[in-house]
Amino acid sequence: MDWLVREMTDPLATFPKHRQPMVIRTLVCRRGVERIEIPGVASDYRSSEDIRTVLLVLRERPCFGSPTNDVGSRPSPFKNASRQRLYEVLVDEFGPMCQSCGQRYGHVADHDHFTGLVRGLLCRVCNTWVDTCVHADSADCDYAFYLNAPPAESLKLRYPASHRQRALDEVRRSILGFEVLDPRSWPSTDPTGWRWPAPDRAQLAEVASNWWSRHPDATSRRRDQREAVMQ
Numbered sequence: 001m002d003w004l005v006r007e008m009t010d011p012l013a014t015f016p017k018h019r020q021p022m023v024i025r026t027l028v029c030r031r032g033v034e035r036i037e038i039p040g041v042a043s044d045y046r047s048s049e050d051i052r053t054v055l056l057v058l059r060e061r062p063c064f065g066s067p068t069n070d071v072g073s074r075p076s077p078f079k080n081a082s083r084q085r086l087y088e089v090l091v092d093e094f095g096p097m098c099q100s101c102g103q104r105y106g107h108v109a110d111h112d113h114f115t116g117l118v119r120g121l122l123c124r125v126c127n128t129w130v131d132t133c134v135h136a137d138s139a140d141c142d143y144a145f146y147l148n149a150p151p152a153e154s155l156k157l158r159y160p161a162s163h164r165q166r167a168l169d170e171v172r173r174s175i176l177g178f179e180v181l182d183p184r185s186w187p188s189t190d191p192t193g194w195r196w197p198a199p200d201r202a203q204l205a206e207v208a209s210n211w212w213s214r215h216p217d218a219t220s221r222r223r224d225q226r227e228a229v230m231q
Helices: 002-008 017-028 048-058 081-094 124-132 142-148 166-176 201-213 220-230
Strands: 108-111 118-122
Touching (some): 081 108, 108 124, 118 124, 118 142, 166 201
Antiparallel strands (some): 108 118
């Protein structure tokens, strides 16, 4: 009967509480350049029921894994003194290797977008893909193991900057009706109870366009992200 209990459980509820909002944030818009094609589910912008369907499908798929085990090399000294100090603290505490895959040198101090606290030292590959993980069980993949119990969580180190994709977060806010990165704006403290309808693509394209018009000095890379949002 274990299989029946699993199928009756809300797939979002299987994640640790601290990961549920980020899973929603990841899946409410498409995952980077990957287009998730699931019959009956929107590929770009998804309703709450779409996300639950996507979770049921994606949890059976492995997360991205690098095709090479090349350890690379240690990063050059950071120009930003606070980041250099943060890197040194993490290396002193955990060593220089990636704390997710353990195969490559760590180059990035990864942080939690909600708390602003550092989670650990990651290689560039793991840093790129870790937040796209939709596995709830730590035994399923290294990313889930890392996210469920971030190694540096107990150190309470605050990250010195933010790397939010602001245009996409503006679109997410329009879809959900609140800011998923701000718990004060949540409709309830239980993300499994959040519900929202399927969004209107034309309206979201206008939201993204308005955001970019207010930020004329955005980099060319972020302008490319704008085109991805509006496709």
